[in-house]
Amino acid sequence: MSDDVRNRSGVGSYYQDLVEHLRGRLAHVELFCPSMSDGNPYQTFHLPLPSDPTRKLFFPNCQKIYEKLRQINPHVIAVATPGPFGLYGLILSKWGRVRLCYGYHVQYNKLVELYWNRLVGRVSSTFMSWIDKRFFQASAMVVANSAYMVESARKAGAQKVCLVGTPIAKHFMKTPTTSSSPKVETVIYAGRLTTEKNIEATLKVMEHLPHLKFIIAGDGPLKNVVKEYSTNYHNLEYLGWLSRENLISAIDRSDLLILPSRRDSFGTIALEAMARKKLVLVSNQCGIASWPSLTKGIFLIENGESLTEAILRVTRLSIQKRESSADMARKIAQTLNAQTINQWLNIFYEIVHHPLPE
Numbered sequence: 001m002s003d004d005v006r007n008r009s010g011v012g013s014y015y016q017d018l019v020e021h022l023r024g025r026l027a028h029v030e031l032f033c034p035s036m037s038d039g040n041p042y043q044t045f046h047l048p049l050p051s052d053p054t055r056k057l058f059f060p061n062c063q064k065i066y067e068k069l070r071q072i073n074p075h076v077i078a079v080a081t082p083g084p085f086g087l088y089g090l091i092l093s094k095w096g097r098v099r100l101c102y103g104y105h106v107q108y109n110k111l112v113e114l115y116w117n118r119l120v121g122r123v124s125s126t127f128m129s130w131i132d133k134r135f136f137q138a139s140a141m142v143v144a145n146s147a148y149m150v151e152s153a154r155k156a157g158a159q160k161v162c163l164v165g166t167p168i169a170k171h172f173m174k175t176p177t178t179s180s181s182p183k184v185e186t187v188i189y190a191g192r193l194t195t196e197k198n199i200e201a202t203l204k205v206m207e208h209l210p211h212l213k214f215i216i217a218g219d220g221p222l223k224n225v226v227k228e229y230s231t232n233y234h235n236l237e238y239l240g241w242l243s244r245e246n247l248i249s250a251i252d253r254s255d256l257l258i259l260p261s262r263r264d265s266f267g268t269i270a271l272e273a274m275a276r277k278k279l280v281l282v283s284n285q286c287g288i289a290s291w292p293s294l295t296k297g298i299f300l301i302e303n304g305e306s307l308t309e310a311i312l313r314v315t316r317l318s319i320q321k322r323e324s325s326a327d328m329a330r331k332i333a334q335t336l337n338a339q340t341i342n343q344w345l346n347i348f349y350e351i352v353h354h355p356l357p358e
Helices: 010-022 062-072 084-095 108-115 118-138 147-155 170-174 199-208 223-232 244-252 268-275 307-315 319-352
Strands: 043-049 052-060 076-079 099-103 141-144 161-163 186-190 213-217 236-240 256-259 279-282
Touching (some): 010 099, 010 170, 010 268, 052 084, 062 084, 076 084, 084 099, 099 118, 099 319, 141 147, 141 319, 147 161, 170 319, 186 244, 213 244, 256 268, 256 307, 268 279, 268 319, 279 307
Parallel strands (some): 076 099, 141 161, 186 256, 213 236, 256 279
Protein backbone atom coordinates (compact mmCIF):
# COMPACT_ATOMS: atom_id res chain seq x y z
CA MET A 1 0.00 0.00 0.00
CA SER A 2 1.57 3.27 -1.13
CA ASP A 3 0.39 6.86 -1.52
CA ASP A 4 3.11 7.58 -4.08
CA VAL A 5 2.35 7.24 -7.78
CA ARG A 6 4.46 4.58 -9.51
CA ASN A 7 7.81 5.94 -10.70
CA ARG A 8 6.98 9.53 -9.70
CA SER A 9 9.22 9.58 -6.64
CA GLY A 10 11.89 7.52 -4.93
CA VAL A 11 9.31 5.66 -2.85
CA GLY A 12 7.01 5.18 -5.84
CA SER A 13 9.87 3.69 -7.84
CA TYR A 14 11.10 1.60 -4.90
CA TYR A 15 7.92 -0.43 -4.49
CA GLN A 16 7.19 -0.66 -8.20
CA ASP A 17 10.67 -2.15 -8.71
CA LEU A 18 10.38 -4.39 -5.64
CA VAL A 19 7.08 -5.86 -6.83
CA GLU A 20 8.60 -6.43 -10.28
CA HIS A 21 11.40 -8.51 -8.75
CA LEU A 22 9.17 -10.37 -6.27
CA ARG A 23 6.71 -11.63 -8.88
CA GLY A 24 7.57 -15.27 -9.40
CA ARG A 25 9.33 -15.42 -6.02
CA LEU A 26 6.10 -15.19 -3.99
CA ALA A 27 2.73 -16.88 -4.49
CA HIS A 28 1.13 -13.47 -4.99
CA VAL A 29 2.20 -9.84 -4.67
CA GLU A 30 0.06 -6.81 -5.44
CA LEU A 31 0.78 -3.06 -5.37
CA PHE A 32 -2.10 -0.78 -4.37
CA CYS A 33 -1.23 2.83 -5.16
CA PRO A 34 -2.68 5.83 -7.01
CA SER A 35 -1.97 6.65 -10.64
CA MET A 36 -2.11 9.83 -12.69
CA SER A 37 -4.83 8.41 -14.95
CA ASP A 38 -8.51 8.15 -14.02
CA GLY A 39 -8.78 4.46 -14.86
CA ASN A 40 -7.39 3.19 -11.57
CA PRO A 41 -10.22 1.33 -9.75
CA TYR A 42 -8.41 1.60 -6.41
CA GLN A 43 -8.51 5.41 -6.11
CA THR A 44 -11.29 7.97 -5.80
CA PHE A 45 -10.79 11.73 -5.45
CA HIS A 46 -7.62 13.70 -4.85
CA LEU A 47 -6.48 17.01 -3.40
CA PRO A 48 -3.37 19.09 -4.16
CA LEU A 49 -0.61 18.85 -1.57
CA PRO A 50 -0.35 22.19 0.27
CA SER A 51 3.47 22.02 0.20
CA ASP A 52 3.76 20.93 -3.43
CA PRO A 53 0.96 21.81 -5.91
CA THR A 54 2.57 19.57 -8.56
CA ARG A 55 1.70 16.53 -6.42
CA LYS A 56 -1.68 15.24 -5.32
CA LEU A 57 -2.96 13.48 -2.23
CA PHE A 58 -5.07 10.57 -3.46
CA PHE A 59 -7.76 8.78 -1.48
CA PRO A 60 -8.34 5.04 -1.84
CA ASN A 61 -11.45 3.28 -3.05
CA CYS A 62 -11.88 1.42 0.21
CA GLN A 63 -14.53 -1.01 -1.02
CA LYS A 64 -12.57 -2.08 -4.12
CA ILE A 65 -9.35 -2.58 -2.19
CA TYR A 66 -11.16 -4.48 0.58
CA GLU A 67 -12.78 -6.82 -1.95
CA LYS A 68 -9.45 -7.48 -3.66
CA LEU A 69 -7.69 -8.14 -0.37
CA ARG A 70 -10.37 -10.65 0.60
CA GLN A 71 -9.59 -12.54 -2.61
CA ILE A 72 -5.84 -12.43 -2.00
CA ASN A 73 -6.07 -13.24 1.73
CA PRO A 74 -2.53 -11.89 2.33
CA HIS A 75 -0.03 -13.01 4.96
CA VAL A 76 1.48 -9.50 5.13
CA ILE A 77 0.38 -5.95 4.34
CA ALA A 78 3.38 -3.72 3.62
CA VAL A 79 2.70 0.01 3.94
CA ALA A 80 5.12 2.40 2.25
CA THR A 81 3.69 5.80 3.27
CA PRO A 82 1.58 7.31 6.10
CA GLY A 83 -1.01 8.91 3.77
CA PRO A 84 -4.62 7.82 3.07
CA PHE A 85 -3.60 4.60 1.25
CA GLY A 86 -1.13 3.73 3.99
CA LEU A 87 -3.57 4.52 6.80
CA TYR A 88 -6.17 2.32 5.14
CA GLY A 89 -3.58 -0.46 5.02
CA LEU A 90 -3.07 -0.01 8.77
CA ILE A 91 -6.84 -0.24 9.34
CA LEU A 92 -7.15 -3.35 7.16
CA SER A 93 -4.31 -5.06 8.99
CA LYS A 94 -6.17 -4.52 12.28
CA TRP A 95 -9.56 -5.57 10.90
CA GLY A 96 -8.24 -8.66 9.19
CA ARG A 97 -5.61 -9.48 11.81
CA VAL A 98 -2.91 -9.43 9.14
CA ARG A 99 0.74 -8.79 10.04
CA LEU A 100 1.95 -5.32 9.10
CA CYS A 101 5.28 -4.16 7.67
CA TYR A 102 5.95 -0.41 7.64
CA GLY A 103 8.37 1.18 5.19
CA TYR A 104 9.88 4.18 6.98
CA HIS A 105 11.49 5.90 3.99
CA VAL A 106 10.77 9.60 4.49
CA GLN A 107 10.80 11.76 7.62
CA TYR A 108 7.66 13.68 6.75
CA ASN A 109 7.73 15.35 10.17
CA LYS A 110 11.03 17.00 9.12
CA LEU A 111 9.96 17.86 5.57
CA VAL A 112 6.89 19.87 6.61
CA GLU A 113 9.17 22.16 8.63
CA LEU A 114 10.94 23.16 5.40
CA TYR A 115 7.76 24.28 3.65
CA TRP A 116 5.53 25.91 6.25
CA ASN A 117 5.94 28.68 8.79
CA ARG A 118 7.08 27.89 12.31
CA LEU A 119 3.65 27.42 13.91
CA VAL A 120 2.01 25.42 11.11
CA GLY A 121 5.21 23.48 10.56
CA ARG A 122 5.44 22.54 14.24
CA VAL A 123 1.80 21.41 14.40
CA SER A 124 2.16 19.41 11.17
CA SER A 125 5.44 17.88 12.35
CA THR A 126 3.87 16.78 15.64
CA PHE A 127 0.92 15.24 13.78
CA MET A 128 3.18 13.32 11.35
CA SER A 129 5.31 12.05 14.25
CA TRP A 130 2.13 10.82 15.96
CA ILE A 131 1.07 8.93 12.82
CA ASP A 132 4.52 7.33 12.46
CA LYS A 133 4.32 6.12 16.06
CA ARG A 134 0.98 4.46 15.37
CA PHE A 135 2.61 2.51 12.54
CA PHE A 136 5.65 1.67 14.66
CA GLN A 137 3.42 0.24 17.41
CA ALA A 138 1.29 -1.82 15.00
CA SER A 139 4.06 -3.25 12.82
CA ALA A 140 5.70 -6.63 13.11
CA MET A 141 8.64 -5.09 11.24
CA VAL A 142 9.72 -1.57 10.28
CA VAL A 143 12.11 -1.26 7.33
CA ALA A 144 14.30 1.71 6.42
CA ASN A 145 17.01 2.16 3.79
CA SER A 146 19.49 4.32 5.66
CA ALA A 147 21.20 3.98 9.04
CA TYR A 148 19.91 7.29 10.39
CA MET A 149 16.31 6.36 9.47
CA VAL A 150 16.75 3.08 11.37
CA GLU A 151 17.99 4.99 14.40
CA SER A 152 15.17 7.53 14.08
CA ALA A 153 12.56 4.75 14.04
CA ARG A 154 14.08 3.11 17.12
CA LYS A 155 14.11 6.39 19.03
CA ALA A 156 10.45 6.91 18.11
CA GLY A 157 9.47 3.54 19.58
CA ALA A 158 9.74 0.95 16.79
CA GLN A 159 10.53 -2.43 18.36
CA LYS A 160 11.80 -4.31 15.32
CA VAL A 161 13.65 -2.31 12.66
CA CYS A 162 15.57 -3.65 9.69
CA LEU A 163 17.98 -1.83 7.37
CA VAL A 164 17.14 -2.84 3.79
CA GLY A 165 18.75 -2.15 0.45
CA THR A 166 17.10 -0.57 -2.58
CA PRO A 167 15.99 -2.56 -5.63
CA ILE A 168 16.74 -1.42 -9.16
CA ALA A 169 14.28 -1.73 -12.06
CA LYS A 170 15.15 -4.67 -14.29
CA HIS A 171 15.53 -2.56 -17.43
CA PHE A 172 18.15 -0.40 -15.68
CA MET A 173 20.16 -3.57 -15.20
CA LYS A 174 19.51 -5.32 -18.53
CA THR A 175 19.73 -2.45 -21.03
CA PRO A 176 23.30 -2.35 -22.47
CA THR A 177 25.40 0.45 -20.97
CA THR A 178 27.35 3.10 -22.89
CA SER A 179 31.12 3.53 -22.80
CA SER A 180 32.82 6.33 -20.84
CA SER A 181 33.52 9.65 -22.57
CA PRO A 182 37.15 10.84 -22.85
CA LYS A 183 36.24 13.66 -20.44
CA VAL A 184 33.32 14.80 -18.31
CA GLU A 185 31.18 17.14 -20.41
CA THR A 186 27.55 16.56 -19.35
CA VAL A 187 26.16 16.67 -15.79
CA ILE A 188 22.64 15.51 -14.92
CA TYR A 189 20.30 16.00 -11.99
CA ALA A 190 17.14 13.88 -12.01
CA GLY A 191 14.45 13.91 -9.33
CA ARG A 192 11.98 16.13 -7.54
CA LEU A 193 12.49 19.87 -8.03
CA THR A 194 12.11 20.79 -4.38
CA THR A 195 13.90 22.72 -1.66
CA GLU A 196 15.18 19.64 0.16
CA LYS A 197 16.87 18.45 -3.04
CA ASN A 198 18.91 21.69 -3.10
CA ILE A 199 17.99 22.59 -6.68
CA GLU A 200 19.27 26.10 -6.02
CA ALA A 201 22.82 24.75 -5.71
CA THR A 202 22.52 22.92 -9.03
CA LEU A 203 21.39 26.10 -10.79
CA LYS A 204 24.14 28.15 -9.19
CA VAL A 205 26.88 25.71 -10.19
CA MET A 206 25.62 25.78 -13.75
CA GLU A 207 26.42 29.50 -13.83
CA HIS A 208 29.91 28.90 -12.44
CA LEU A 209 30.77 26.14 -14.93
CA PRO A 210 29.61 27.41 -18.35
CA HIS A 211 31.92 24.96 -20.15
CA LEU A 212 29.81 22.02 -18.87
CA LYS A 213 26.37 21.07 -20.13
CA PHE A 214 23.72 20.49 -17.47
CA ILE A 215 20.57 18.39 -17.81
CA ILE A 216 17.74 18.61 -15.27
CA ALA A 217 14.91 16.07 -15.38
CA GLY A 218 11.96 16.05 -13.01
CA ASP A 219 8.93 17.90 -11.73
CA GLY A 220 8.13 19.81 -8.59
CA PRO A 221 7.30 23.22 -7.09
CA LEU A 222 10.56 24.75 -8.41
CA LYS A 223 9.82 23.71 -11.99
CA ASN A 224 9.17 27.25 -13.20
CA VAL A 225 12.46 28.45 -11.72
CA VAL A 226 14.31 25.72 -13.61
CA LYS A 227 12.43 26.49 -16.83
CA GLU A 228 13.35 30.16 -16.55
CA TYR A 229 17.02 29.28 -16.12
CA SER A 230 16.86 26.98 -19.14
CA THR A 231 15.70 29.87 -21.32
CA ASN A 232 18.45 32.18 -20.05
CA TYR A 233 21.43 29.84 -20.03
CA HIS A 234 22.66 27.97 -23.07
CA ASN A 235 24.27 25.18 -21.01
CA LEU A 236 21.05 24.03 -19.28
CA GLU A 237 18.56 21.62 -20.83
CA TYR A 238 15.34 21.02 -18.89
CA LEU A 239 13.57 17.79 -19.85
CA GLY A 240 10.63 17.81 -17.44
CA TRP A 241 9.36 14.58 -15.93
CA LEU A 242 10.60 11.48 -17.77
CA SER A 243 9.38 7.90 -18.01
CA ARG A 244 11.86 5.34 -16.70
CA GLU A 245 12.84 4.38 -20.27
CA ASN A 246 13.53 7.99 -21.23
CA LEU A 247 15.35 8.52 -17.95
CA ILE A 248 17.79 5.75 -18.91
CA SER A 249 18.49 7.56 -22.18
CA ALA A 250 19.09 10.87 -20.37
CA ILE A 251 21.48 9.24 -17.89
CA ASP A 252 23.29 7.38 -20.67
CA ARG A 253 24.08 10.61 -22.54
CA SER A 254 25.49 12.15 -19.36
CA ASP A 255 28.87 11.64 -17.73
CA LEU A 256 28.11 12.57 -14.11
CA LEU A 257 24.96 12.49 -11.97
CA ILE A 258 24.76 14.90 -9.04
CA LEU A 259 22.51 14.74 -5.98
CA PRO A 260 23.36 17.67 -3.67
CA SER A 261 20.34 17.15 -1.39
CA ARG A 262 19.87 18.90 1.93
CA ARG A 263 17.84 15.89 3.07
CA ASP A 264 17.35 12.62 1.20
CA SER A 265 16.39 9.35 2.88
CA PHE A 266 18.37 7.37 0.29
CA GLY A 267 18.67 8.74 -3.26
CA THR A 268 17.44 5.98 -5.57
CA ILE A 269 18.46 7.87 -8.70
CA ALA A 270 22.10 7.68 -7.57
CA LEU A 271 21.89 3.89 -7.39
CA GLU A 272 20.20 3.77 -10.80
CA ALA A 273 23.00 5.87 -12.29
CA MET A 274 25.53 3.48 -10.74
CA ALA A 275 23.70 0.63 -12.47
CA ARG A 276 24.11 2.54 -15.75
CA LYS A 277 27.89 2.68 -15.09
CA LYS A 278 27.96 6.44 -14.53
CA LEU A 279 29.92 8.63 -12.12
CA VAL A 280 27.80 9.73 -9.15
CA LEU A 281 28.38 12.69 -6.82
CA VAL A 282 26.16 13.04 -3.74
CA SER A 283 25.98 15.09 -0.55
CA ASN A 284 26.56 13.44 2.81
CA GLN A 285 22.89 14.15 3.60
CA CYS A 286 21.82 11.41 1.17
CA GLY A 287 21.09 8.07 2.81
CA ILE A 288 23.12 6.25 0.16
CA ALA A 289 26.24 7.88 1.62
CA SER A 290 25.71 5.97 4.89
CA TRP A 291 26.07 2.58 3.18
CA PRO A 292 29.72 1.44 3.53
CA SER A 293 29.24 -1.11 0.75
CA LEU A 294 28.19 1.65 -1.68
CA THR A 295 30.69 4.40 -0.91
CA LYS A 296 33.34 2.84 -3.19
CA GLY A 297 30.98 3.42 -6.11
CA ILE A 298 30.14 7.07 -5.44
CA PHE A 299 31.89 10.40 -4.82
CA LEU A 300 30.95 12.53 -1.81
CA ILE A 301 30.75 16.30 -1.59
CA GLU A 302 33.22 16.81 1.25
CA ASN A 303 32.60 18.97 4.31
CA GLY A 304 33.40 22.58 3.50
CA GLU A 305 33.51 21.84 -0.23
CA SER A 306 31.12 23.59 -2.61
CA LEU A 307 29.24 21.69 -5.29
CA THR A 308 31.31 23.51 -7.92
CA GLU A 309 34.56 22.40 -6.30
CA ALA A 310 33.31 18.82 -5.98
CA ILE A 311 32.32 18.63 -9.65
CA LEU A 312 35.68 20.04 -10.73
CA ARG A 313 37.45 17.46 -8.53
CA VAL A 314 35.65 14.63 -10.32
CA THR A 315 36.17 16.09 -13.80
CA ARG A 316 39.94 16.28 -13.19
CA LEU A 317 40.25 12.54 -12.58
CA SER A 318 42.08 10.54 -15.22
CA ILE A 319 39.96 8.57 -17.68
CA GLN A 320 41.41 5.34 -16.20
CA LYS A 321 40.24 6.34 -12.71
CA ARG A 322 36.81 7.36 -13.98
CA GLU A 323 36.37 4.12 -15.94
CA SER A 324 37.39 1.95 -13.00
CA SER A 325 35.05 3.90 -10.67
CA ALA A 326 32.14 3.51 -13.10
CA ASP A 327 32.80 -0.22 -13.55
CA MET A 328 32.92 -0.70 -9.78
CA ALA A 329 29.72 1.31 -9.34
CA ARG A 330 27.79 -0.99 -11.67
CA LYS A 331 29.06 -4.14 -9.97
CA ILE A 332 28.20 -2.76 -6.53
CA ALA A 333 24.69 -1.82 -7.72
CA GLN A 334 24.12 -5.30 -9.17
CA THR A 335 25.24 -6.94 -5.94
CA LEU A 336 23.05 -4.73 -3.76
CA ASN A 337 20.02 -5.37 -5.96
CA ALA A 338 20.36 -9.17 -5.63
CA GLN A 339 20.93 -8.91 -1.88
CA THR A 340 17.92 -6.61 -1.45
CA ILE A 341 15.45 -9.00 -3.08
CA ASN A 342 16.67 -11.92 -0.96
CA GLN A 343 16.57 -9.70 2.11
CA TRP A 344 12.91 -8.79 1.52
CA LEU A 345 12.02 -12.47 1.15
CA ASN A 346 13.71 -13.14 4.48
CA ILE A 347 11.85 -10.21 6.04
CA PHE A 348 8.50 -11.60 4.90
CA TYR A 349 9.46 -15.05 6.21
CA GLU A 350 10.29 -13.54 9.60
CA ILE A 351 7.09 -11.46 9.69
CA VAL A 352 4.77 -14.41 9.02
CA HIS A 353 6.30 -16.16 12.03
CA HIS A 354 5.57 -13.11 14.19
CA PRO A 355 2.52 -13.36 16.52
CA LEU A 356 -0.68 -12.09 14.93
CA PRO A 357 -1.92 -8.66 16.05
CA GLU A 358 -4.48 -8.76 18.82
